[in-house]
Amino acid sequence: MITVGLLGCGNIGHVIAKSQENFKITAVYDVVFERAEAFGREFGASPYSDFSEFLKEPTDIVVEAASVAAATSHAESILLAGKDLVIMSVGALADISFREELIQTAREMKKKIHIPSGAIMGLDNIRVGQISSIDKFVLRTTKNPKSLSREAEEKTCIFTGKAYDCVHQYPKNTNVAESLSIACGRDVDVELWMDPNEDRNMHEIFFEGEFGEAYIRVRNVPSPDNPATSYLAALSILSLLKNLDNPLVIGA
Numbered sequence: 001m002i003t004v005g006l007l008g009c010g011n012i013g014h015v016i017a018k019s020q021e022n023f024k025i026t027a028v029y030d031v032v033f034e035r036a037e038a039f040g041r042e043f044g045a046s047p048y049s050d051f052s053e054f055l056k057e058p059t060d061i062v063v064e065a066a067s068v069a070a071a072t073s074h075a076e077s078i079l080l081a082g083k084d085l086v087i088m089s090v091g092a093l094a095d096i097s098f099r100e101e102l103i104q105t106a107r108e109m110k111k112k113i114h115i116p117s118g119a120i121m122g123l124d125n126i127r128v129g130q131i132s133s134i135d136k137f138v139l140r141t142t143k144n145p146k147s148l149s150r151e152a153e154e155k156t157c158i159f160t161g162k163a164y165d166c167v168h169q170y171p172k173n174t175n176v177a178e179s180l181s182i183a184c185g186r187d188v189d190v191e192l193w194m195d196p197n198e199d200r201n202m203h204e205i206f207f208e209g210e211f212g213e214a215y216i217r218v219r220n221v222p223s224p225d226n227p228a229t230s231y232l233a234a235l236s237i238l239s240l241l242k243n244l245d246n247p248l249v250i251g252a
């Protein structure tokens with residue numbers, strides 16, 4: 001049984017807690033301690049108000065499902081505590097020097113940093129961008145204004161530019177832009193749209209290079225408890241955890 005420490009007792013945390021099979025969430029931490037306590041009571045995990053005490057619990061892996069700020073503050077100490085790490089708030093890795101320091105720490109500690117596929121598909125083969133030339137890479141994300149905590153009467157483009165800038169402006173909505181950038185090895189182009197007639201969180205990926213061309217479109221059901229987050233994002237952590245101890249590795 002894999003033991004999991006959960007950082008962030010919100011929407012994703014609850015989805016994964018409801019489907020514990022080959023893993024058990026044994027320790028939880030949230031910026032609001034009462035939330036960690038309630039979560040601990042419901043799912044039988046120990047709640048912590050002190051992050052260093054949370055790290056002393058003997059867990060194999062910590063799942064960060066909190067915020068870019070949480071990932072930035074705590075990722076290094078999680079690795080230094082000898083735990084593998086799943087990062088959901090991938091925007092934290094947009095800072096290249098921070099990312100390289102984390103990778104170096106993980107290497108020294110012989111630990112892994114996992115970036116789940118999250119709210120998109122195709123991250124596995126998009127890594128060809130690291131070994132082969134890419135001529136074009138665009139992510140177009142379209143969400144209902146509610147998912148962006150905004151209002152709009154018509155379809156409106158609210159951002160065009162590089163992933164690095166987008167994740168800084170919309171850290172709760174465009175972590176996938178950073179996942180794609182890390183996978184393909186370049187700061188990808190991003191368009192962010194809000195559309196009052198779209199009830200899904202849609203991500204379209206346009207990708208051209210030496211290999212040929214690809215177009216991937218996912219139209220995700222928003223999480224009922226947090227419409228900014230696609231339900232698929234939580235499922236992707238579950239599939240990652242389910243396969244962690246499987247000797248058969250698929251889609252690498």
Ligand SMILES: NC(=O)C1=CN([C@@H]2O[C@H](COP(=O)(O)OP(=O)(O)OC[C@H]3O[C@@H](n4cnc5c(N)ncnc54)[C@H](OP(=O)(O)O)[C@@H]3O)[C@@H](O)[C@H]2O)C=CC1
Nearest residue numbers: 008010011012031065066067070089118119172175229233
């Ligand atoms: N990689 C991907 O594809 C995707 C990534 N995400 C990201 O995953 C993360 C979790 O999403 P979700 O569960 O829906 O978010 P929620 O807001 O529902 O839950 C996050 C929980 O973590 C808490 N939290 C925030 N900051 C901290 C902190 N510094 N320390 C401890 N707890 C903290 C929040 O508290 P409070 O509410 O008070 O802030 C909240 O209780 C988000 O960063 C989201 O942007 C989401 C979708 C896709």
Ligand SMILES: O=C([O-])CC(=O)C(=O)O
Nearest residue numbers: 119173174175176229230
């Ligand atoms: O869940 C989604 O559709 C994408 C998202 O919020 C993110 O990348 O942060």
